[in-house]
Amino acid sequence: xxxxxxxxxxxxxxxxxxxxxxxxxxxxxxxxxxxxxxxxxxxxxxxxxxxxxxxxxxxxxxxxxxxxxxxxxxxxxxxxxxxxxxxxxxxxxxxxxxxxxxxxxxxxxxxxxxxxxxxxxxxxxxxxxxxxxxxxxxxxxxxxxxxxxxxxxxxxxxxxxxxxxxxxxxxxxxxxxxxxxxxxxxxxxxxxxxxxxxxxxxxxxxxxxxxxxxxxxxxxxxxxxxxxxxxxxxxxxxxxxxxxxxxxxxxxxxxxxxxxxxxxxxxxxxxxxxxxxxxxxxxxxxxxxxxxxxxxxxxxxxxxxxxxxxxxxxxxxxxxxxxxxxxxxxxxxxxxxxxxxxxxxxxxxxxxxxxxxxxxxxxxxxxxxxxxxxxxxxxxxxxxxxxxxxxxxxxxxxxxxxxxxxxxxxxxxxxxxxxxxxxx
Amino acid sequence: xxxxxxxxxxxxxxxxxxxxxxxxxxxxxxxxxxxxxxxxxxxxxxxxxxxxxxxxxxxxxxxxxxxxxxxxxxxxxxxxxxxxxxxxxxxxxxxxxxxxxxxxxxxxxxxxxxxxxxxxxxxxxxxxxxxxxxxxxxxxxxxxxxxxxxxxxxxxxxxxxxxxxxxxxxxxxxxxxxxxxxxxxxxxxxxxxxxxxxxxxxxxxxxxxxxxxxxxxxxxxxxxxxxxx
Numbered sequence: 116x117x118x119x120x121x122x123x124x125x126x127x128x129x130x131x132x133x134x135x136x137x138x139x140x141x142x143x144x145x146x147x148x149x150x151x152x153x154x155x156x157x158x159x160x161x162x163x164x165x166x167x168x169x170x171x172x173x174x175x176x177x178x179x180x181x182x183x184x185x186x187x188x189x190x191x192x193x194x195x196x197x198x199x200x201x202x203x204x205x206x207x208x209x210x211x212x213x214x215x216x217x218x219x220x221x222x223x224x225x226x227x228x229x230x231x232x233x234x235x236x237x238x239x240x241x242x243x244x245x246x247x248x249x250x251x252x253x254x255x256x257x258x259x260x261x262x263x264x265x266x267x268x269x270x271x272x273x274x275x276x277x278x279x280x281x282x283x284x285x286x287x288x289x290x291x292x293x294x295x296x297x298x299x300x301x302x303x304x305x306x307x308x309x310x311x312x313x314x315x316x317x318x319x320x321x322x323x324x325x326x327x328x329x330x331x332x333x334x335x336x337x338x339x340x341x342x343x344x345x346x347x348x349x350x351x352x353x354x355x356x357x358x359x360x361x362x363x364x365x366x367x368x369x370x371x372x373x374x375x376x377x378x379x380x381x382x383x384x385x386x387x388x389x390x391x392x393x394x395x396x397x398x399x400x401x402x403x404x405x406x407x408x409x410x411x412x413x414x415x416x417x418x419x420x421x422x423x424x425x426x427x428x429x430x431x432x433x434x435x436x437x438x439x440x441x442x443x444x445x446x447x448x449x450x451x452x453x454x455x456x457x458x459x460x461x462x463x464x465x466x467x468x469x470x471x472x473x474x475x476x477x478x479x480x481x482x483x484x485x486x487x488x489x490x491x492x493x494x495x496x497x498x499x500x501x502x503x504x505x506x507x508x509x510x511x512x513x514x515x516x517x518x519x520x521x522x523x524x525x526x527x528x529x530x531x532x533x534x535x536x537x538x539x
Numbered sequence: 540x541x542x543x544x545x546x547x548x549x550x551x552x553x554x555x556x557x558x559x560x561x562x563x564x565x566x567x568x569x570x571x572x573x574x575x576x577x578x579x580x581x582x583x584x585x586x587x588x589x590x591x592x593x594x595x596x597x598x599x600x601x602x603x604x605x606x607x608x609x610x611x612x613x614x615x616x617x618x619x620x621x622x623x624x625x626x627x628x629x630x631x632x633x634x635x636x637x638x639x640x641x642x643x644x645x646x647x648x649x650x651x652x653x654x655x656x657x658x659x660x661x662x663x664x665x666x667x668x669x670x671x672x673x674x675x676x677x678x679x680x681x682x683x684x685x686x687x688x689x690x691x692x693x694x695x696x697x698x699x700x701x702x703x704x705x706x707x708x709x710x711x712x713x714x715x716x717x718x719x720x721x722x723x724x725x726x727x728x729x730x731x732x733x734x735x736x737x738x739x740x741x742x743x744x745x746x747x748x749x750x751x752x753x754x755x756x757x758x759x760x761x762x763x764x765x766x767x768x
Contacts, residue, residue: 124657135645449641452602453702454630454658456623532602536641 125459129467143435144475146428147512151479152486154421154508159487161417163497165410172406175399176254180378182364187391202358203393209385210364216380218373223250224335225363232331233298239285242330243299245338253365261293261308264334272337276304280312281328302341304333374400425511429519436468436523447527448535457528464527468520469513476512480505547614549710549741550576550599555608557594568594569764581736583752584745586761596745600633600712601625613709630658634703636713640695642687648674648698649683655706673701677731693724700731710741717751729754
């Protein structure tokens, strides 16, 4: 019964004196405003960036293990093969041997080359992917229209192709495309399926995923007989010849817990037949974990920056509260003479500090929600304001009021009323 | 709370001393003072500066505590109460009037009068009405929402008088209430005090001005920390 009145009245006194010095109060509060706003904005940007990275990694399939051919570091001056052909990378025999690992559920082999895809007079440099029908499931590519190629197409080496959404737009700018014919080099393919758009907005991601949108998928059996295994690259005027049987093998483990053991099995198996380090093993799950780790570090860094700006804001509050106490020493003495207890004085000044920082916090929250939206608009970066970040930031700002207001309030309450009354 | 005994003296000091610890040794501002002020008395305390009359006022006002001796305020021993209880005693039993008025500049006349109501332990539903009535009594009924800066010195002191009365205290302590005022205005304030006395209030006025002391029903002199006459 007594406490609410006692609180309410001292709060009232605090509010009144803040209003009396409103410009100065507002200036003081700016530190908290920017502190809180930057906490929310930075968390939103960090959250957005890591969400993108995670999406990219998830696209690669979280249960997948990917082995890629990589060109081994050049041994200075000498070519390992006659006629300047570099032969390296994964072999079909690798693929068949790896398939014997029991913990694998599904697998696919891939060849990837950059080829220009033609449709009448339209052409576009796309990414030619020769693979098994199971690949689509492994990386969960979904269709916008038509169908994917199946085991029959593979067996009969049908001249069929599935195209990414971006490539379709470039080749058939007027729409359509399904059932039409496209050409790569001298071979013609019927478009049987179009993939749904899988573009990820924004850049600056830590993990680069294949640009699925500009890919053309053809059964490996069909493509192998048409393109052979040589790859000619024009690099700086000189022709470079490479021999790569497979660019990529994608395998899917049955369970998440199988992944580490499966990876070491794959690694041991490949080491037996490959003398040079001409392949790399990628595990999206591990990348995911790394991305989460990175995010955690990112959050800690952003958090400490925000903490510093909040600290500065808190010191600002302490400063103005000390000034306020100094200015009102006589008022404090008077209030004590008229019956204010020490705790009344503490509450009066503490509530002033808390109101000040809470107002700053509220303005900061509004700004902090607004800024990420602006960032997204200006740069196209994804930002996510989570529900808890404004709540957390506001709570911190109120806590700062209590922490940094306490010392000035306490020193006001401890003043000797007689000396305070005599203060000029 | 101890029931107020009608017959108990408003103020009763027994062998009160107040000793300050200084670098040069102990200095007795007051030594072994005995004083009784009956309810309804109007007493003036006179004495040269440094005589200890301010120390006496601080003790009477429960802003300070005696080094030794007993102080009974309305029959209640207040000589060694903890700080919170002293605050409550000041709030309920003592009305202060200062030389420099001590109004809070941001607050209006009415709000200044209401301050002691703020610190009552129980809400007083009649408090606002009483504050308005007191403002009218001191002739400021039409200026309730004025700020102190808009008032003359005499008017400000009237606000302070109204404020000292708002919790209906046992004693009123006035420290040089006319010290900052010209003689005409000072006379007006003195007549307000006189009116309070007539209505039965107990007043203790500290002054070095003989004309102020003349209004009182009793005058004591303090010299070197002791009461003379």
